[in-house]
Amino acid sequence: MSTEESIIIDPVAMNIVNRIAPGSTFRGVLECNGGLMIQGTLEGDAKVFGGPVVLMQEGVIKGDVQCTGDLFLFGKVVVKETGEFSELSANGAAFLAETMDAHANITSTAIKTYEGAQIHGRISTRRK
């Protein structure tokens, strides 16, 4: 009998020092030193060093994201302006939560999926 899992997101403990607040939109190239929590909309590319990327349920990513930590995907990943899938790449693990809906190609060292997660794209793993 499987049970639902939960995760405690503590920004301080996870070194998430960057945040796109709900209702906010960032367009362009974002380079972060530390983790990034996305509750608003990110349109463009982001490079995150030294922390995870947490896409909250109300957050939207429209572009490519590179991360040295883990990926926690609860929200939406849409295709780019060019019509191509967004590219999400992480050196850590990718957690695909049940509320996720991604039109993206996801690459990570480990994948953990939850029932209900919708992925429209390619999933690939690589060694550390």
Next chain:
Amino acid sequence: MNATKEARQSKRANPNNHMITRLVVGEAFVQSMGTPVGQRSLFNQDVSQTIRWKHGRWENSEGLVSKLRKAASQSSDVLNLPISAPKEEEAVEFNFLEYAENLLTDPKVKRRIYIASLTMASLFLGISGYFLYDQLKSADIDLPIPLGAGGPSNASSQSGLKVEEAPFFVRPLEAGDAGTNPTADRPVVPSANAVEPAGVLPIPSSGSAPAGVATQAAPASPIIPAPVANSSTVASVMANAANGPTGAKNAAKNETPAAPAAPAKTDGKAPPPTGMILDAEHSKGTSSESSSKEPAKEPPKVRSGGSGLVAITPDGKIALFTNPKTRLPERFKVGDKLPSGETLKSIDTSSGKVVTDSKEYVLE
């Protein structure tokens, strides 16, 4: 000690640094991820109601019969007949008729029936045609096919000589037969089916040959029986003719070359070899030296089975001849006209001869 001093100094410089982070990022919170995808554990399931073997029998198992009964009772397709339901036979017959009507009205079924009937009909026609053809073929084989089926035009060539066969055996008339044959003194006219002997005179021209040879070999010979010949006789005649008169005489003695009966009778000696090529047996009968009893003892061989004498009734009234046109035997009485145009004069049952106005036929 130095580290704690630095931390205190930084707090003094920016006392809300930690709090600012919390304000920007927010407090820790619990986020539900969902049910992880993976294989379910089988060990936690309740197996108390599953089937198991205990005390020599299966427990928690429902019998097949009981399952069927349950299914039948629960199914809505089962017709529950009342007590006063009609008999099963009537119900079955009614259903069959209805089913047959539905089948016949279905265009697909109609088409299939047509195709099947056509197939059966074609099969039947094919089989019957095969048997009919077989019967016709066997009937064709049973028909008598004479050796000289082509009649006079049929020719066989042996050793370079063209020898034509007579359609039936004709025994030349002899002197002793004059009493029985009232027309012996008359010239014999060959029938329409008979072979003209003029074309079969393979005697080479020789200066030492007697003159009578050439004269007697002329086609104007009064008696011109059917010139049936074999190759040995032909060869011997040719050799004798090449050797001259003595050879011709020897040939006359040994081989008894065919010669017309009437002219040979006039000479007391053996007749000179003629140009006629006949069978050895046949020529024996025609030779003047040979007695008249010999042909009766030894019936001549008949090569042609086409239109010869087939049978004679014991009373001597009817003779059966094969009609060369129809290849069927026909009955002839004395005085009847044969298909060859001859008139039947007499029937001799003892010797098996039938004498016509021009020829004499012997039983085949």
